[in-house]
Amino acid sequence: MSVIDSDRPTASAGRQDASPKSRWLSRRGVADGYMPYVLIVPAVVVMLGVIGYPIFKLIQLSFQNVNAYLYLAAPALVRYIGFDGFTKVLSDPTFWQSVERSVLLTVEVVVLSIGLGLAFAVLLNRVSNWAKVTVVTVLMFVWAIPALVSGTVFSWLFNNTGGVVDYICYELGGKGMLDHNWFANPTQGLYVVVAACVVWGALPFLVIGLNAAMTQVPKELVEASKIDGASPWQSFRHVVIPVIRPFLLLSTALSFIWDFQVFAQIWALRQNSPEPGYQTIGVYLYAQGVASSHYSRSAVVSIAMIVLMLGVLVFYIRQVIKIGEQD
Numbered sequence: 001m002s003v004i005d006s007d008r009p010t011a012s013a014g015r016q017d018a019s020p021k022s023r024w025l026s027r028r029g030v031a032d033g034y035m036p037y038v039l040i041v042p043a044v045v046v047m048l049g050v051i052g053y054p055i056f057k058l059i060q061l062s063f064q065n066v067n068a069y070l071y072l073a074a075p076a077l078v079r080y081i082g083f084d085g086f087t088k089v090l091s092d093p094t095f096w097q098s099v100e101r102s103v104l105l106t107v108e109v110v111v112l113s114i115g116l117g118l119a120f121a122v123l124l125n126r127v128s129n130w131a132k133v134t135v136v137t138v139l140m141f142v143w144a145i146p147a148l149v150s151g152t153v154f155s156w157l158f159n160n161t162g163g164v165v166d167y168i169c170y171e172l173g174g175k176g177m178l179d180h181n182w183f184a185n186p187t188q189g190l191y192v193v194v195a196a197c198v199v200w201g202a203l204p205f206l207v208i209g210l211n212a213a214m215t216q217v218p219k220e221l222v223e224a225s226k227i228d229g230a231s232p233w234q235s236f237r238h239v240v241i242p243v244i245r246p247f248l249l250l251s252t253a254l255s256f257i258w259d260f261q262v263f264a265q266i267w268a269l270r271q272n273s274p275e276p277g278y279q280t281i282g283v284y285l286y287a288q289g290v291a292s293s294h295y296s297r298s299a300v301v302s303i304a305m306i307v308l309m310l311g312v313l314v315f316y317i318r319q320v321i322k323i324g325e326q327d
Contacts, residue, residue, distance in 0.1 A: 062086070062299040081296075089300045094276075098284040099308070101190065105198075105280060106259045108191060113199045113259075114252055117206030122236070124211045136208060143204035151268025154197040158182040183270070186277025190266075194278070197265045202258070206251055213244040246319065253316035257309055281305055 065081045089095055124132050157164045160181040169177035183189040217240050225235040241248070263282035266274050274283050285305070289298025 058299050058302055061296055062303055064296050066295045067293050085296050085300045089297060089304065094279070095281075095284060095301070095304075098279045098281045099304075101279065102260055102262075102281040105190060105195060105262070106256055109195050109198045109202070109259045109262075110252060110255045112195065113202040113206055113255055114248070116199065117203055117210050117251075120203065120207045121210035121214055124207065125214055136211075139204035139207055142200070145201075147201060147264035148268045150197055150201050151265040154193060154200070154265075155269050155271075158193050186275060189269070190278055190280075194262075194266055194269060197269065198259055198262055201265070202255060206255070209247060209251055210244065213247040214240060217243045246322075249319050250316065253312055253319065256312050257316070260309060260312075261305065281308075 062085055063080050063082060064078055065085075066078055124135060127135070158166075160166060160179050160183075163182075165182070166177050166180050169180070174180075182193050221239050221243075222235055225239050230238070261282045262280060263286060266278050266280065266283055267286075270278055279287070281301070281304075285298055285301045288294050288301055
């Protein structure tokens, strides 16, 4: 009886044997909990170096009086001027006019590009495979064309001496359109020609992306809506749109960010010298920072652009986080 009792493991011994394993599992759990943060540290360091430091220097520059002469010839005269740079920019009527043009142009371009992108994406789902591959290939070539080249092409298309658009309008019955100057009126040139050029460059990404999003819509849902008597428009509105809404919201936010700072197309369309009526905030920034060498003032304009887009950026980040949580 004593032998049996001596061979039987006690409860305290069992606890002692299990304790090293428990401690190991506990340490492993803690290590696994910290591992994602350890892995993301290199990316955070790179982002701080690539983005954080330039932003810091931009803010520092906005509070100084730096221009080309002071920066190159007399750096000892560089000094902090507080908010004087912000006062000069925010009290400049030209700045606010450029902001107004940028907002109006951005809203127009985003609405047109998203609307046309949806329409072409739906059409791609209704054509044969060879036609779809052909269209997507052409769109990829369009996407690869630099913005300066697109601006030059559209400048030729809308030229008032032998331009293709004038000739087509003339053949369609517009007798006064043969030598029409699209750029004489800045309103027409900016909100028609520049907008068309920007939309042309934005469509490839939107069409391909929206078409890819539509392929994720379950066919069973579409067929069920048709059986329930829904029209094609009702099926698209109540079935397709809710499924592709995450990408639709993200593409809208990205389009707003890209189009708000449009510069290259305007620069190319106006032969490197945009008139005042074509001055958006991107052109205004270039005029202040490069053409006039007012580096501190251009830093103030850059910060103003960031603040103006901050609401859209916050919306974009929230959508990215929301989509990540859904996945």
